[in-house]
Amino acid sequence: MPTGHLSDAVSSANSLPLTAEQEAILASEGNIKINAVAGSGKTTTILHYAASRPQGSRILYLAFNKSVRTEARKKFDEKGLRHVQVETAHSLAFKAIVPRNGYAVSPQGYTSFEIAELLGLADGGEKHGAFILANHIARFTAYFCNSSVQKVQDLNYLDTVTDAKAKAFVKTFYAQIVEGTRRLLKRMKEGEIRITHDFYLKLYQLSNPVLPFDYILFDEAQDASPAMLDVFLKQPATKVIVGDMHQQIYSWRYAVNSLQKAGFAEYPLTTSFRFHQHIANLGREVLLWKKHVEEAMPVTITGKGKPGPLVHKATIARTNLGLLLQAIGYTKRHPDVKHLYFEGNLHSYTYADDGASLYDVLNLYNGKQGLVRDKLLQTMKSMEDLEEYIEKTGDVQLSMMVEIVNEYGNEIPGLIKELKSKHVEDTEKEKAEMIFSTVHRCKGMEYDAVQLAEDFITETALEKEADKKEEEKASPVKLNEEINLLYVAVTRTKGLLRIPEKLLPKGFPPSPHIVVIPAEKNEKRKEPRSVNDGHRKEDKPRSFAEIRLAQKNAYVRWNEESDDELRRLFHRGVSIPALAKHFGRKSSAIVSRLKKIGCLEDSSPD
Numbered sequence: 001m002p003t004g005h006l007s008d009a010v011s012s013a014n015s016l017p018l019t020a021e022q023e024a025i026l027a028s029e030g031n032i033k034i035n036a037v038a039g040s041g042k043t044t045t046i047l048h049y050a051a052s053r054p055q056g057s058r059i060l061y062l063a064f065n066k067s068v069r070t071e072a073r074k075k076f077d078e079k080g081l082r083h084v085q086v087e088t089a090h091s092l093a094f095k096a097i098v099p100r101n102g103y104a105v106s107p108q109g110y111t112s113f114e115i116a117e118l119l120g121l122a123d124g125g126e127k128h129g130a131f132i133l134a135n136h137i138a139r140f141t142a143y144f145c146n147s148s149v150q151k152v153q154d155l156n157y158l159d160t161v162t163d164a165k166a167k168a169f170v171k172t173f174y175a176q177i178v179e180g181t182r183r184l185l186k187r188m189k190e191g192e193i194r195i196t197h198d199f200y201l202k203l204y205q206l207s208n209p210v211l212p213f214d215y216i217l218f219d220e221a222q223d224a225s226p227a228m229l230d231v232f233l234k235q236p237a238t239k240v241i242v243g244d245m246h247q248q249i250y251s252w253r254y255a256v257n258s259l260q261k262a263g264f265a266e267y268p269l270t271t272s273f274r275f276h277q278h279i280a281n282l283g284r285e286v287l288l289w290k291k292h293v294e295e296a297m298p299v300t301i302t303g304k305g306k307p308g309p310l311v312h313k314a315t316i317a318r319t320n321l322g323l324l325l326q327a328i329g330y331t332k333r334h335p336d337v338k339h340l341y342f343e344g345n346l347h348s349y350t351y352a353d354d355g356a357s358l359y360d361v362l363n364l365y366n367g368k369q370g371l372v373r374d375k376l377l378q379t380m381k382s383m384e385d386l387e388e389y390i391e392k393t394g395d396v397q398l399s400m401m402v403e404i405v406n407e408y409g410n411e412i413p414g415l416i417k418e419l420k421s422k423h424v425e426d427t428e429k430e431k432a433e434m435i436f437s438t439v440h441r442c443k444g445m446e447y448d449a450v451q452l453a454e455d456f457i458t459e460t461a462l463e464k465e466a467d468k469k470e471e472e473k474a475s476p477v478k479l480n481e482e483i484n485l486l487y488v489a490v491t492r493t494k495g496l497l498r499i500p501e502k503l504l505p506k507g508f509p510p511s512p513h514i515v516v517i518p519a520e521k522n523e524k525r526k527e528p529r530s531v532n533d534g535h536r537k538e539d540k541p542r543s544f545a546e547i548r549l550a551q552k553n554a555y556v557r558w559n560e561e562s563d564d565e566l567r568r569l570f571h572r573g574v575s576i577p578a579l580a581k582h583f584g585r586k587s588s589a590i591v592s593r594l595k596k597i598g599c600l601e602d603s604s605p606d
Contacts, residue, residue, distance in 0.1 A: 018048065021269050026052045031264040033221075034242040037301045038283065038491035039274025039446065042242055043072070046217055047079050049240065053215055059084045060213040062232070064220035066091075068444060072219070085213070089228040090197055092211075093204035098195075106194035110184075111355045112138060112393075113375040118193060119180050124173060128389050131376055135354075135393040136161075136170060137180040144181065145198035146225035146254040148205065152182050160254075162475075163394040205231050213237045220444075221258040223250040229258045239264070246287055246299065247488050249440060251481050270300040274446055274494055277303035278511040282497070285505040286487045292462040293479045307448075307495030307513065314435040314447040316489045320349050321400040322455030325407070327436050328415050331422070334433075340422045341429050343437035343445070350416060352397035361386070361401045362412050384596065406589040439485045442492055450493040451517075454500045457482040563597050566590070570599050 018026070022045050025034060036042040050059050061076065061084050063069035073086040098105060110118070115134035123129035140157045149155055157177060161167045170177060188195040189203070205227040215238045218224070222243035224232070232239065241262050248257045259266075272280055280303030290296035315330065317323035331337065342349060350358040356374040363371040365383055372378050380386045383402070390399050408415060424431050435447065462483075465473060490497060498515045510516075558566075562583070569579060580587040594600040 018045075019269075019271055021267065021271070022048065025049060025267045025269075028265070028267060029238075031239045031262075032241075032267055033259050033262050033264040034240065034267050034269060035259055036242060036244050036269035037272055037299070038244065038247065038488070039272035039305065040269040041271075041273050042219070042269055043075060045269060046219065046240075046242060047075060047081065050076070050081050050084050050215070050217065051079065057083075057215055058213045059215045059217065060211060060237075061086045062092075062216060062218045063088050064223060068220065089204075089224075089231065090201055092209075093201045096207070096209060097200040097203045101191065103191060103200065104194045105200070106196055108355075109196045109198075109353075110138060111376065113355075113379075115180075115184065118187070119183055121176075121180065124176065126169070126173075126392075128379060128385065128392075129173075131379065132169060132389060132392045133173060133176060133180060135395065136166075136173075136177045137184060140177055140181040141184055141196075142198055143254055144185070145196070145202040146227050148226040148230040150206065152178060152185070157181075161394065162478075163391070165391040166394040169392045201225075201227055208234065211235050211237065215240065218242065218258075221262075222246075222248040223253075223255040224258040225254055226256050229256065229261065232258075233262065246484055247443070249443065249481055249484050249488060251477055268300070271302045271304055272491070273304055275303050275305040275491065276307060276495075276513050278513040279303055279305075279491065279493060279497060282499075282505070282508065282511075282514060283487055283491050285508055286483060286490060289457075289459050289462055289483050289505070290480055292459070292466045293476045293483075305494055310449045310496055312430075312435065312447050313433070313449040313451070314437060314442065314445075314492065315451045315453065316437055316439060316442055316492060317453035318439060318455040318457075318485055318489075319400060320397070320438060321403050322453040323436055323438055324349060324404060326453045327419055328408070330434060330436075331415075331418055337433050338422060339424050339428070339431045339433050340419065341424050341432035341435045343435065343441040345426075346416075346419060346423045352395075352401065354395070354397070356398060356401070358401050358404060358412060358416070361398070361405050362410070365405045365409070383592075406592065407586055409586065409588055439489050443488065446492055446494050448494050449496040449498070450489070451498040452486075452489055452500060452503060454502065456486040456489065456503055458502050459505060460502070558593055563593070566593060567597060567599055570594060 022041070025032070025045055026048055034042060034045065036045075046061070050061070053059065059081075061072055063072050063086060065088060069086055069088050069091070076082070076084045076086060094105075097103070112131045112134040115121070115138055116130040119134070119137070121130035121133050124133070126132065136157070139160065140152070140155075143157060143160055144152050144155055147155060158167065158170055158174070161170050185199070187193045188199050209231065213235070216232065216235055217240045218232050219242045221229075221232075221241045222245055232241070239262075241258060241264065243259050245257055245259045248255065280301040284299050284301050287299045288296060315323070315326050317326055327340070327342075331340075354376065356377050360372045360374045360377045363369070364377055364380055364386060367382075369378065369381070372380075377386065380389070386398065386402065389395070390402065405412065429435070437445070457479075462479065465479065486503065490499070496513060496515065498517055500517045501519050504516055566579065566583070569582070574582070576587050576590055579590045583590065591600065
């Protein structure tokens with residue numbers, strides 16, 4: 001298996017005899033769930049399980065997504081298991097629902113602008129109210145389609161909204177959001193408009209299908225939607241659910257940890273064939289951080305990987321913003337590098353799901369509204385308008401774009417152009433001298449060496465969160481998922497891991513497989529240091545993770561607390577360059593914010 005491709009150490013596992021844990025799974029009968037640590041050869045185990053079933057058995061393998069499905073089909077064919085049908089939940093649903101009803105599918109779904117037009121939404125006295133309503137209608141629609149309930153009114157959309165201003169908007173316009181959601185679903189069902197992928201999966205779940213198989217093997221089930229899980233659990237076949245409860249990272253897509261919900265006999269896979277014991281120990285220690293959230297039991301991980309040459313290297317970040325900052329910093333430090341690769345393609349990192357591009361935000365930033373192509377952003381007169389929209393929708397991707405524009409301004413076109421000139425296509429991925437990826441895009445991948453960005457949660461942030469009043473704390477689901485994201489990132493390496501000092505568990509011992517990056521050598525966006533102006537150490541601004549937790553969502557922007565600190569330091573006479581260094585931003589971004597909060601007049605010099 002080439003490094004940097006989908007894998008769970010199948011190559012290594014295939015060359016070794018099956019472990020006692022794997023043998024126990026093959027000997028099992030009835031419904032079971034397999035809780036497999038990263039790199040533990042779960043695909044190999046599934047292959048052997050399918051081969052060991054009685055001759056003539058009808059077997060379905062359910063993959064999490066299309067890329068996993070393609071890889072799995074190849075592996076089953078190589079093993080001679082051509083009687084195993086390989087599908088995703090969506091491919092099953094598509095075949096059963098779309099042709100029969102003559103539906104047309106909208107590949108990218110609908111933008112907020114399109115939904116506002118389709119439903120004829122009004123502003124309701126709110127600035128950009130129609131588009132904010134449309135944004136929440138789109139989310140409620142996705143929430144319902146991924147759920148297992150029968151009716152929209154069986155869900156409370158407010159349960160999914162965390163940002164204070166967004167929640168206030170939703171409370172005020174809840175009836176309109178529900179009504180809009182029902183109208184959008186009705187128009188799709190009646191074929192008046194194209195349907196979404198989520199929608200035909202929902203119709204499939206509601207049809208209560210009975211699948212003609214003796215065995216159903218459900219892989220990566222820790223990130224299944226309730227709709228997918230409902231279809232699976234209702235089948236009369238012998239069911240095998242496979243995953244890692246500590247790799248659940250899609251709750252923002254309304255996924256649930258199916259391993260915890262399936263009441264089957266549990267079989268563990270605790271030996272990783274991907275990495276050395278030192279990486280296994282680090283993964284275990286990171287997962288123990290869950291003790292700051294709720295009661296947590298130690299996880300057993302045995303590392304039996306044998307590191308090879310460090311050929312394929314990857315940089316992994318928590319967010320798109322963190323990754324772009326890493327990529328820009330890397331090209332500046334290594335101007336001679338010729339080949340880079342972005343998992344998911346670089347294009348996807350400069351566009352939001354709703355259609356807006358980084359260039360649209362930059363043009364708005366520069367007051368060039370006539371150059372903005374996105375229809376929603378065309379309705380914005382200024383960055384302040386966009387920030388107000390973000391506050392009332394909690395749009396993570398647009399918020400990240402604003403952060404990038406505030407950080408790099410008009411340097412962006414040149415920086416992106418340079419990245420594009422060095423980016424290789426999928427067919428030439430092996431040439432890449434560095435691969436860049438967010439955690440979500442490298443799920444299931446492995447690399448010879450991995451460097452982590454700094455935008456992951458830290459144990460210090462978790463300890464601070466644990467000390468908060470109960471009503472101020474972020475939800476345990478979100479906190480645990482932040483820990484899972486770091487665990488997944490750490491366990492992508494087969495050999496060497498380069499990790500920022502602030503992400504390392506306290507007291508973790510030195511290792512030849514783990515290189516700790518001291519704080520002063522970290523990338524841009526490091527933990528800000530105190531400005532030499534006499535203010536207390538505990539007043540310093542917080543890390544990405546700490547701000548993210550305080551706002552109880554997954555994006556970073558100026559908030560009331562950071563505005564107060566900026567205002568206080570400015571009035572103490574701290575210079576613009578010192579403020580920029582302190583907050584980890586460009587001087588132009590500091591000046592822009594000072595103007596917005598009334599500390600500088602628009603005519604004030606930079």
